[in-house]
Amino acid sequence: MQKNELLYEGKAKRLFTTDDPNLLITEFKDDLTAFNAEKKGSESGKGALNCKISTELFALLEAQGLKTHLVKTLDDTHQLVRKVDIIMIEVVVRNVATGSLSKRLGIKDGTVLPFTLVEFYLKDDDLDDPIINNEHCLILNLVDDVKKLDILREKGRKINDILKAFFAARRLNLVDFKVEFGIDENGEILLSDEISPDSCRFWDMDTNEKLDKDRFRQDLGNVKMAYEEVLKRILEEK
Ligand code: UDP
Numbered sequence: 001m002q003k004n005e006l007l008y009e010g011k012a013k014r015l016f017t018t019d020d021p022n023l024l025i026t027e028f029k030d031d032l033t034a035f036n037a038e039k040k041g042s043e044s045g046k047g048a049l050n051c052k053i054s055t056e057l058f059a060l061l062e063a064q065g066l067k068t069h070l071v072k073t074l075d076d077t078h079q080l081v082r083k084v085d086i087i088m089i090e091v092v093v094r095n096v097a098t099g100s101l102s103k104r105l106g107i108k109d110g111t112v113l114p115f116t117l118v119e120f121y122l123k124d125d126d127l128d129d130p131i132i133n134n135e136h137c138l139i140l141n142l143v144d145d146v147k148k149l150d151i152l153r154e155k156g157r158k159i160n161d162i163l164k165a166f167f168a169a170r171r172l173n174l175v176d177f178k179v180e181f182g183i184d185e186n187g188e189i190l191l192s193d194e195i196s197p198d199s200c201r202f203w204d205m206d207t208n209e210k211l212d213k214d215r216f217r218q219d220l221g222n223v224k225m226a227y228e229e230v231l232k233r234i235l236e237e238k
Pocket of ligand 1 (some may be wrong): 077092100101129200201
């Protein structure tokens with residue numbers, strides 16, 4: 001399958017049309033951004049690492065019955081995916097308080113939450129991705145039915161259950177992550193976008209070392225090494 005026109009260029013990926021109207025090609029870029037693209041960087045090989053990591057994690061989730069947009073991975077940095085209408089909600093799932101949650105509510109960084117928290121953020125860089133509730137989602141027409149929001153929460157929790165256990169077996173603490181969903185031509189809700197250290201926080205269970213994009217956000221260095229370590233753990237046989 002060949003790339004045709006560039007349909008969209010985001011911060012970390014490009015999206016291309018193909019000869020099949022229901023299929024697109026995603027290209028993973030080496031670019032890194034943080035704080036709503038105020039901080040920009042690039043790490044050679046990061047795109048390939050995220051492509052591989054996301055491929056592995058989507059395959060794991062598919063195997064557990066969670067439908068995703070991934071059709072197949074074409075090469076180091078390209079995936080063939082189903083065309084979906086992206087739901088403009090960032091679904092954030094948290095096990096441990098850190099980042100914007102700690103800042104907003106004053107919960108001490110690193111506090112284990114008493115239960116898994118699912119939050120919705122509006123996917124809108126101009127507005128700085130504000131946190132939103134069910135009513136905001138309906139007022140903004142982000143979904144046509146409140147039941148879809150329950151499905152997003154349920155899927156977020158299921159993804160968390162699967163990934164948290166998978167990473168715990170590999171001595172990584174899945175602190176939080178962001179996922180996006182889309183609706184395909186049959187009206188089915190599919191996990192879309194990517195799951196990678198760009199969109200998750202992983203803390204080493206033994207050393208507490210951060211192995212994710214916080215290394216870039218906080219100038220901790222060794223960004224690529226951290227992503228390589230996450231991939232290495234994913235590929236460990238258990
Ligand atoms: N996240 C993301 N994209 C965003 C915002 C957040 O992938 O636009 C991820 C982030 O990597 C983390 C989780 O969602 O794993 C929660 O992020 P948080 O709200 O704490 O935001 P931050 O502290 O990064 O501003």
